[in-house]
Amino acid sequence: MSRTLRSVTDVDLPPLVEAERELGDLRARFRTGLIAAAVLGAAAVAAATLAPPLALVLGTGAAAALVVAALAQGRRGMLMGALLQVRDAYRIAQVSAAGTRFASRARRRRLADSLHALVCHADEHPPTLPYTVAPLDDRVRARRARLMTLEAALAGDERELHPAGVVIVHRLLTRPGHSPFFNPDIDETALEDALHRVEACYSSGQITP
Numbered sequence: 001m002s003r004t005l006r007s008v009t010d011v012d013l014p015p016l017v018e019a020e021r022e023l024g025d026l027r028a029r030f031r032t033g034l035i036a037a038a039v040l041g042a043a044a045v046a047a048a049t050l051a052p053p054l055a056l057v058l059g060t061g062a063a064a065a066l067v068v069a070a071l072a073q074g075r076r077g078m079l080m081g082a083l084l085q086v087r088d089a090y091r092i093a094q095v096s097a098a099g100t101r102f103a104s105r106a107r108r109r110r111l112a113d114s115l116h117a118l119v120c121h122a123d124e125h126p127p128t129l130p131y132t133v134a135p136l137d138d139r140v141r142a143r144r145a146r147l148m149t150l151e152a153a154l155a156g157d158e159r160e161l162h163p164a165g166v167v168i169v170h171r172l173l174t175r176p177g178h179s180p181f182f183n184p185d186i187d188e189t190a191l192e193d194a195l196h197r198v199e200a201c202y203s204s205g206q207i208t209p
Contacts, residue, residue: 007190008171008178009197011082019083020092026076027094033069037062085171087164087201102170103163111166112154114173118181119147135181139191146195153202165201168194 013019044058080098083089090096122140140147150169153161172194176182180191 005183005185006178007180007186007194008175009085009168009190009194011085013079013082013086013089016089016092019079019089020094022079023076023083023092023094026072026079029072030069030076033065033067033072036065037069040065084167085164085197087162090162090164099163099167103158103161103166105158107170108154108158108161108166111169111173112151115147115151115154115169118173119144119151136184139181139188143191143195146199150195150198160203161198162201162203165198168198168201 014022040058040062044055044062047055047058080095083092083095084099084102090099118135118140121135122137122144124137150161154166154169172179172181172191178186180186180188180194
């Protein structure tokens, strides 16, 4: 793989105990920042007429609190995005809830349709594709049977594929610039790694969140 270009399924995570603690801390920091911004903002409005210099200080504090909240939310989103791809991370309640919401029936159906289109394109009978770039047909053809099995799992009962697998497939199909399905600069081993992780999410290997 290129030293600078990473696949969408590359994951850098702290130990799960630390990740769970960090998720809680970031959520608390976000909420505290919002509350502080609201209180300071209201105080700045109240002081605007009687004490403009104080209002300016309070307004600056409110803006700073909003920045803190935004940074916490951004970091939490990045951490959650990585955790959602890891089946074992669904032991964390926040991850399990977010993953279950993400892996909706409608999204699974759309991803199954996209996989079907991917394989059809590789078979040289291209339908209308939901992509802005063409897939790497050789990589798809080499894994045709596995992809059709995955399509069936997505289209079947929701218990057939753990939400972590849904998240990984979604990233592979919707972020072509960093997907080994579409970008030849990403080594093919990244695709193998991703598919192995998805296949570990089939019902026979699922954990109970």
